[in-house]
Amino acid sequence: MAAPPPVPIVVVRDLSKIYRQGDINVTALNSVSLDIAPGEFVVLMGPSGSGKSTLLHIIAGIDQPTSGSAKVQGIDIARLNQSQLADWRNQNVGFVFQSFNLIPVLTAAENVELPLLLTNLSRKERRQQTLTALELVGLADRGHHRPDQLSGGQQQRAAIARALVTDPALIVADEPTGNLDAKSAGDVLEILQSLTRTAGKTVVMVTHDPKSASYGSRELHLEKGELAPGPGPK
Amino acid sequence: MKRFLQFCRHGLWLLFRPLWWLLVWVWRAVLFLLWLVNPLTWIEWVTRTWVRKFGIGHFSFVIVNAVRNQRRATLTMLSVAISSGLLVSLLTMQRELTVPPESEAASLRVIARNKVSITQPLPAKQLPVIEKIPGVVAVSPFTFFGGNFREETVTSFAQFAVDPVRFKGIIVEGRIAEGAYEDFVKDRTSCFVGADTMKRYGLKIGDRMRFTGTFYPVDLDLKIVAVFQGTVDDRGVFFHHKLLDELTGDPGTVGTWYLRVASAEVANDVIARVNRAFENTSAEVRTETERAFQMSFMSMLGNVKLIIGLISSMVVITLLLMTVSTMSMAIRERFRELAVLKALGFRRTELFAFILAESFGLAALGALVGIGGAWTFWTFIDLQKMTNGFLIYFEVTPRIMATGAIVAALLGIVSAIAPSLAVARTSVVDGLKTLD
Numbered sequence: 001m002a003a004p005p006p007v008p009i010v011v012v013r014d015l016s017k018i019y020r021q022g023d024i025n026v027t028a029l030n031s032v033s034l035d036i037a038p039g040e041f042v043v044l045m046g047p048s049g050s051g052k053s054t055l056l057h058i059i060a061g062i063d064q065p066t067s068g069s070a071k072v073q074g075i076d077i078a079r080l081n082q083s084q085l086a087d088w089r090n091q092n093v094g095f096v097f098q099s100f101n102l103i104p105v106l107t108a109a110e111n112v113e114l115p116l117l118l119t120n121l122s123r124k125e126r127r128q129q130t131l132t133a134l135e136l137v138g139l140a141d142r143g144h145h146r147p148d149q150l151s152g153g154q155q156q157r158a159a160i161a162r163a164l165v166t167d168p169a170l171i172v173a174d175e176p177t178g179n180l181d182a183k184s185a186g187d188v189l190e191i192l193q194s195l196t197r198t199a200g201k202t203v204v205m206v207t208h209d210p211k212s213a214s215y216g217s218r219e220l221h222l223e224k225g226e227l228a229p230g231p232g233p234k
Numbered sequence: 235m236k237r238f239l240q241f242c243r244h245g246l247w248l249l250f251r252p253l254w255w256l257l258v259w260v261w262r263a264v265l266f267l268l269w270l271v272n273p274l275t276w277i278e279w280v281t282r283t284w285v286r287k288f289g290i291g292h293f294s295f296v297i298v299n300a301v302r303n304q305r306r307a308t309l310t311m312l313s314v315a316i317s318s319g320l321l322v323s324l325l326t327m328q329r330e331l332t333v334p335p336e337s338e339a340a341s342l343r344v345i346a347r348n349k350v351s352i353t354q355p356l357p358a359k360q361l362p363v364i365e366k367i368p369g370v371v372a373v374s375p376f377t378f379f380g381g382n383f384r385e386e387t388v389t390s391f392a393q394f395a396v397d398p399v400r401f402k403g404i405i406v407e408g409r410i411a412e413g414a415y416e417d418f419v420k421d422r423t424s425c426f427v428g429a430d431t432m433k434r435y436g437l438k439i440g441d442r443m444r445f446t447g448t449f450y451p452v453d454l455d456l457k458i459v460a461v462f463q464g465t466v467d468d469r470g471v472f473f474h475h476k477l478l479d480e481l482t483g484d485p486g487t488v489g490t491w492y493l494r495v496a497s498a499e500v501a502n503d504v505i506a507r508v509n510r511a512f513e514n515t516s517a518e519v520r521t522e523t524e525r526a527f528q529m530s531f532m533s534m535l536g537n538v539k540l541i542i543g544l545i546s547s548m549v550v551i552t553l554l555l556m557t558v559s560t561m562s563m564a565i566r567e568r569f570r571e572l573a574v575l576k577a578l579g580f581r582r583t584e585l586f587a588f589i590l591a592e593s594f595g596l597a598a599l600g601a602l603v604g605i606g607g608a609w610t611f612w613t614f615i616d617l618q619k620m621t622n623g624f625l626i627y628f629e630v631t632p633r634i635m636a637t638g639a640i641v642a643a644l645l646g647i648v649s650a651i652a653p654s655l656a657v658a659r660t661s662v663v664d665g666l667k668t669l670d
């Protein structure tokens with residue numbers, strides 16, 4: 001008996017992104033269509049300049065497509081205005097960047113708490129949620145350290161805690177292990193993987209590294225802005 | 235020979251090493267003290283303690299950001315402090331030099347002097363003409379003697395020759411603190427002295443005051459018989475004009491005329507009438523209010539108001555350029571972080587509020603230090619002594635302090651505009667691309 005296919009969390013249809021630079025048009029994405037189901041760990045691969053980051057940015061609601069649509073949980077994010085989009089990102093997306101991007105003057109715990117300032121949680125609830133997120137990434141004892149007192153791997157784990165503290169359905173990560181040694185990279189990837197397996201999060205990750213890609217549940221390949229037929233679900 | 239040189243070098247080093255260390259440690263101690271008295275140090279400490287206990291909030295986030303570069307924040311705050319202190323002082327100076335005294339009696343007093351120059355005398359025979367002008371209640375000769383008291387080499391307070399009987403009708407405020415005015419009227423060699431001067435020199439009734447003339451080639455020797463107190467300026471010494479006339483061989487002149495008018499409403503009419511009365515005579519007069527007279531009396535004050543205004547605007551403009559550039563720099567350094575905040579869901583208006591609060595906060599703190607400092611300074615120093623009597627009061631009024639505060643607040647707000655626009659205009663993706 002086949003289970004009914006789950007309702008996809010991300011639905012991308014005919015998505016194109018064209019940068020105009022004077023007379024030259026750079027096509028970063030060319031009519032991309034794809035579905036992502038909840039709980040998937042999608043790995044985006046492809047050569048440099050193939051449009052991986054661009055696609056990720058549009059799905060995460062920090063960039064706008066030139067044409068086509070990107071729906072996340074049924075909401076066409078291209079239709080939202082700036083402040084609606086900001087609220088939407090706060091509630092629905094967590095970001096993990098290659099260079100961690102923690103606020104240097106705040107401790108790890110304060111960095112993690114930052115997105116919660118936009119919710120109407122009480123101080124106590126914020127604290128509690130921050131602690132839970134830090135525990136999940138194994139940093140509970142490092143909460144009071146500033147980013148420059150943490151190793152790269154610890155900083156990236158703190159960044160993941162910040163990404164998931166608002167309990168978003170979708171987490172996007174652009175080369176999250178690009179600046180890490182093999183051991184730390186493994187830790188980070190395991191955390192991301194366990195988020196999809198145990199917490200039901202959907203993770204979309206860009207990477208160049210086939211070894212990192214092996215943690216994903218599905219690989220997508222981009223070539224010159226178009227999706228190449230890849231190996232599909234594992 | 236070489237050995238000897240080495241020996242000398244070694245000796246010098248031994249000699250100067252303790253001195254060098256002392257210098258280094260003094261320098262460190264100074265830096266530490268500066269750090270300790272810096273309000274930003276304490277604000278940061280309190281905020282950090284609070285955040286550790288209760289977690290981060292909008293307000294504490296702003297403070298932590300504002301003091302992230304303590305040296306820059308301190309310098310910004312200090313320049314706002316110094317400039318606003320300077321501005322407040324300039325405005326106070328301008329007010330002191332141009333605003334009429336608040337006392338109602340003073341607004342009733344008018345001084346007529348020679349149109350050519352303050353140093354040219356007026357004929358004594360003008361008195362009956364002035365007396366008959368409608369609106370004039372009293373008039374007395376009023377001649378600046380400009381003598382040096384005792385062994386002093388400068389004129390540290392004014393002496394005026396007056397007609398005691400007529401003069402009584404002009405000085406209406408204040409009171410007789412000691413002695414009796416009648417004694418002053420009776421005794422041709424007596425004087426009527428302000429309480430401040432009595433106190434300053436430890437004088438008492440019956441003492442004599444000797445003055446060496448600088449203006450007139452004669453000296454005075456006066457007996458103190460009465461003391462006044464409670465006027466705008468309790469320093470002057472008044473004596474009989476008859477005495478001056480006698481000493482100078484009765485030239486039939488007075489320095490100026492001192493008038494009291496019936497009411498403030500008629501003051502301008504009286505001024506015009508007195509001027510008109512002597513038009514086309516050999517001694518044309520220029521009549522003005524007491525305050526205006528004092529100003530021209532203090533010489534060189536011609537366009538002081540304009541000059542002070544210009545300097546004040548330059549201070550404000552310099553300060554504006556400085557805070558705008560500092561704030562732009564502070565925000566540009568953080569472009570990437572601000573893009574991250576946007577990605578996390580902060581709206582443009584919220585980022586604008588952060589920037590505004592930071593810039594406004596630093597400006598406000600600077601203004602508090604600067605204006606508070608200026609107020610303390612001008613309130614607690616003895617200006618009269620410092621300026622040798624040129625300025626008596628230097629009152630930093632609430633109105634002037636408010637002006638300074640408003641200027642600082644506007645600076646804080648204006649400085650936030652450019653960086654906020656830049657942040658609003660940059661997309662998250664572009665912001666993330668900027669390098670730290």
Ligand SMILES: Nc1ncnc2c1ncn2[C@@H]1O[C@H](COP(=O)(O)OP(=O)(O)OP(=O)(O)O)[C@@H](O)[C@H]1O
Binds near residue numbers: 027046048050051055
């Ligand atoms: N702001 C921009 N203006 C013009 N062209 C751009 C801009 N941003 C990206 N592009 C172009 O779009 C294409 C896709 O860029 P994108 O950053 O998505 O590539 P990528 O796959 O993430 O590459 P990498 O692996 O190097 O990060 C590239 O050719 C790039 O030059």
Ligand SMILES: [Mg+2]
Binds near residue numbers: 052053174
């Ligand atoms: Mg990329």
